[in-house]
Amino acid sequence: MPSPTVVQVVVDKPLAQGFDYLWDKASLEVDPQIGHVVEVPFGRSSLVGVVIKVSAHSEYEIKKLRSVTNLAPLPPMDPAALRLMNFASQYYIHGLGETIIPAIPQMWKKPASWGKLSASLLAADLKKTKKKEVEKNLAEGYVSESDLNDVQLLALEQLKNFCTQEKFNAALLQGQTGSGKTAVFLHWLRALLSDNKSQALILVPEINLTPQLERRVRAYFPEKKMAVLHSGVSEKKRGTAWYEAITGEAQIILGTRLAALTPLPNLCAIVVDEEHDPSYKQQDGIRYSARDLAIWRAHDLKIPIVLSSATPSLETWIAAKAGRYQHLRLDQRAQGAALPKVHLLNMRDPQNQLSPGDKVKPGLNFSLSKPVIAAIQKSLDEKKQSLVLINRRGYAPVLNCSACSWLSKCHQCSSYMVMHKAGALGGKSVLSCHHCGLVKGIPKHCPDCGNADLKTLGQGTQKLEDAIEGWWPSARVLRVDTDSSRKSKGAEELFQAIHEGNVDIVVGTQMIAKGHDYQHVSLVAVLDADGRLFSQDFRAPERLFAQLVQVAGRAGRANKDGEYSGDIYIETQFPEAAVYQYLLRHDVDGFLSHLAAEREEAKLPPFCYQALVHAEARSLDKATRFLGKLKGRLQNKGLIGVGLKVYDPVPRSMMRVAGVERAQLLIESDDRKRLQMILEAIDGDLRSQSQGRISKDDRVRWLIERDPLTI
Numbered sequence: 191m192p193s194p195t196v197v198q199v200v201v202d203k204p205l206a207q208g209f210d211y212l213w214d215k216a217s218l219e220v221d222p223q224i225g226h227v228v229e230v231p232f233g234r235s236s237l238v239g240v241v242i243k244v245s246a247h248s249e250y251e252i253k254k255l256r257s258v259t260n261l262a263p264l265p266p267m268d269p270a271a272l273r274l275m276n277f278a279s280q281y282y283i284h285g286l287g288e289t290i291i292p293a294i295p296q297m298w299k300k301p302a303s304w305g306k307l308s309a310s311l312l313a314a315d316l317k318k319t320k321k322k323e324v325e326k327n328l329a330e331g332y333v334s335e336s337d338l339n340d341v342q343l344l345a346l347e348q349l350k351n352f353c354t355q356e357k358f359n360a361a362l363l364q365g366q367t368g369s370g371k372t373a374v375f376l377h378w379l380r381a382l383l384s385d386n387k388s389q390a391l392i393l394v395p396e397i398n399l400t401p402q403l404e405r406r407v408r409a410y411f412p413e414k415k416m417a418v419l420h421s422g423v424s425e426k427k428r429g430t431a432w433y434e435a436i437t438g439e440a441q442i443i444l445g446t447r448l449a450a451l452t453p454l455p456n457l458c459a460i461v462v463d464e465e466h467d468p469s470y471k472q473q474d475g476i477r478y479s480a481r482d483l484a485i486w487r488a489h490d491l492k493i494p495i496v497l498s499s500a501t502p503s504l505e506t507w508i509a510a511k512a513g514r515y516q517h518l519r520l521d522q523r524a525q526g527a528a529l530p531k532v533h534l535l536n537m538r539d540p541q542n543q544l545s546p547g548d549k550v551k552p553g554l555n556f557s558l559s560k561p562v563i564a565a566i567q568k569s570l571d572e573k574k575q576s577l578v579l580i581n582r583r584g585y586a587p588v589l590n591c592s593a594c595s596w597l598s599k600c601h602q603c604s605s606y607m608v609m610h611k612a613g614a615l616g617g618k619s620v621l622s623c624h625h626c627g628l629v630k631g632i633p634k635h636c637p638d639c640g641n642a643d644l645k646t647l648g649q650g651t652q653k654l655e656d657a658i659e660g661w662w663p664s665a666r667v668l669r670v671d672t673d674s675s676r677k678s679k680g681a682e683e684l685f686q687a688i689h690e691g692n693v694d695i696v697v698g699t700q701m702i703a704k705g706h707d708y709q710h711v712s713l714v715a716v717l718d719a720d721g722r723l724f725s726q727d728f729r730a731p732e733r734l735f736a737q738l739v740q741v742a743g744r745a746g747r748a749n750k751d752g753e754y755s756g757d758i759y760i761e762t763q764f765p766e767a768a769v770y771q772y773l774l775r776h777d778v779d780g781f782l783s784h785l786a787a788e789r790e791e792a793k794l795p796p797f798c799y800q801a802l803v804h805a806e807a808r809s810l811d812k813a814t815r816f817l818g819k820l821k822g823r824l825q826n827k828g829l830i831g832v833g834l835k836v837y838d839p840v841p842r843s844m845m846r847v848a849g850v851e852r853a854q855l856l857i858e859s860d861d862r863k864r865l866q867m868i869l870e871a872i873d874g875d876l877r878s879q880s881q882g883r884i885s886k887d888d889r890v891r892w893l894i895e896r897d898p899l900t901i
């Protein structure tokens with residue numbers, strides 16, 4: 191009797207190892223290969239898994255092994271992709287199966303339709319002989335190489351020299367919004383992708399908000415096939431794009447963080463656009479940083495990677511300053527438009543405040559400073575557009591009883607329920623919790639004292655929209671936030687209206703500031719920036735600065751000759767704060783070196799490495815005690831030594847969400863290896879007393895997070 195073929199398969203379960211199965215060549219028709227996607231029996235049901243080992247032996251009794259039931263019509267994942275998954279699994283302390291399987295699109299995880307899929311893809315293969323020709327010069331935003339300005343040409347030359355094929359090199363391409371970073375890296379990729387096989391991966395933060403980017407990238411590569419991977423496309427489209435990427439059929443892969451783990455057999459260059467963007471961090475399941483994985487991948491494959499940003503993350507900027515990355519600068523706005531003039535409005539100054547006698551709709555406790563009102567008026571007179579930003583959607587962040595101290599708290603979360611006025615989404619005004627999704631009607635009377643006089647506190651986009659419409663009744667006002675974009679065709683339609691000039695004043699959240707070229711905007715006003723100045727999160731100022739610079743980049747693109755071609759107004763109680771002072775001078779590098787000094791002094795990342803152990807339970811006490819006991823065991827085992835700091839367990843800053851209490855244990859080290867060792871020890875310790883990631887005795891759910899972005 192010939193020796194059996196045994197394969198080890200990993201599945202999407204929080205398990206440290208895979209399981210052995212028999213491979214029946216007669217029924218599966220091919221030999222097994224590492225990277226094959228298969229269906230296997232699991233308990234009383236079946237699961238999709240990936241083959242990670244092939245051998246003739248098993249540690250288990252061969253007779254008791256079950257057989258692989260089905261093979262997906264996919265090529266095996268390539269060895270480099272599996273190395274990447276392995277690294278991600280080890281570094282982020284997450285099972286290999288639960289790292290690989292979630293990266294496969296849903297369409298390929300339904301074995302029942304595998305037979306049909308292969309047939310339909312074959313048909314598609316036959317059809318795809320005709321290629322769509324893109325008229326590249328017609329595409330908005332296409333800049334031919336001969337049109338690049340001197341600064342751009344120099345950067346392109348440096349990139350071409352430095353970031354060449356078959357060598358790991360990382361470059362930071364830093365330049366203001368609109369300086370031509372995209373134009374430069376797309377030309378660089380074009381030069382690199384000279385054959386018709388090589389693949390390039392372009393990672394972008396949130397593609398849904400920038401549909402024109404896709405057309406723009408396409409215009410640079412009219413003869414190549416492009417696959418677009420993000421959560422906004424249909425399951426079928428995404429499944430097809432993924433197939434084209436992993437088979438090497440597509441050469442340009444444009445995607446969000448979820449594209450970072452896509453197998454790309456002929457990958458030869460990577461770009462991470464807006465590399466500082468927090469949306470590169472995955473926030474559930476395996477909590478990876480798509481940017482960091484991309485850098486590891488480039489290093490592993492010995493290929494070049496370009497990180498692009500107007501406001502680099504401190505990590506990347508320091509690496510560039512230290513010479514580990516090439517630092518390329520594009521400090522000049524492409525179309526000659528100068529930077530906008532920044533105005534800091536001290537809201538403690540009564541001159542800036544609206545006085546009670548000023549013309550306001552009765553009962554509308556609306557706040558907009560006098561200079562902003564004057565600037566919007568001027569902009570209207572000049573037939574230019576204004577953007578007014580406030581980082582809160584809804585009508586008002588909280589409802590309050592004027593007689594007692596009742597506030598509209600969410601009973602499931604440690605947060606308030608936000609008031610949404612009728613007309614925005616549905617026909618009724620509601621209170622809604624932005625954390626757990628709970629929706630309630632507006633109480634007619636105070637639930638505590640029965641008083642009928644309930645007032646809103648603060649303002650959100652909806653209230654501001656109302657107020658602005660009341661102030662300028664003939665202006666065309668448009669609200670852009672996730673609520674308004676959920677209606678009809680979504681964000682694209684709203685942005686289109688702005689581009690076409692059908693809007694005078696845009697009221698919106700940060701969403702309006704992302705990656706859009708607005709040609710008619712000359713004024714940006716930011717209303718609630720201070721809220722993020724004093725956050726307990728040490729990264730809050732870095733993020734605020736990046737957002738403000740990005741917002742400032744939206745103003746003044748229309749003017750091609752002026753010194754200052756637009757205005758940005760920031761309402762603040764603390765104009766002396768470093769964030770604002772550096773913004774005033776458009777001094778990105780100054781701000782980053784200020785931050786670097788602060789972090790180094792406080793020994794915070796990137797001058798140390800951090801990880802969190804999260805615990806979630808029905809009571810905070812349970813979650814905290816669970817982590818306290820863990821810390822005790824680490825101490826007893828002598829694992830907490832020099833160069834390693836384990837803090838006491840504390841509640842998370844958002845302590846309660848949807849009725850679940852959350853606590854965390856912060857671990858810090860100045861040495862990555864030491865941190866890795868203790869995290870592995872913690873993982874082993876907790877696994878030994880858990881079912882999956884829930885502790886057996888007290889039912890606490892736990893998770894390890896490496897390099898957390900918010901503490």
Ligand code: ADP
Nearest residue numbers: 331333337338339367368369370371372373524
């Ligand atoms: P960034 O990526 O730095 O924001 P982009 O590459 O998107 O900059 O360029 C901003 C805008 O300026 C785009 O509309 C682009 O087409 C245009 N642009 C860039 N470089 C040039 C140039 N040399 N001549 C004309 N237009 C340019």
Ligand code: ZN
Nearest residue numbers: 591594636639
């Ligand atoms: Zn009351």
Ligand code: ZN
Nearest residue numbers: 600603623626
């Ligand atoms: Zn809630």
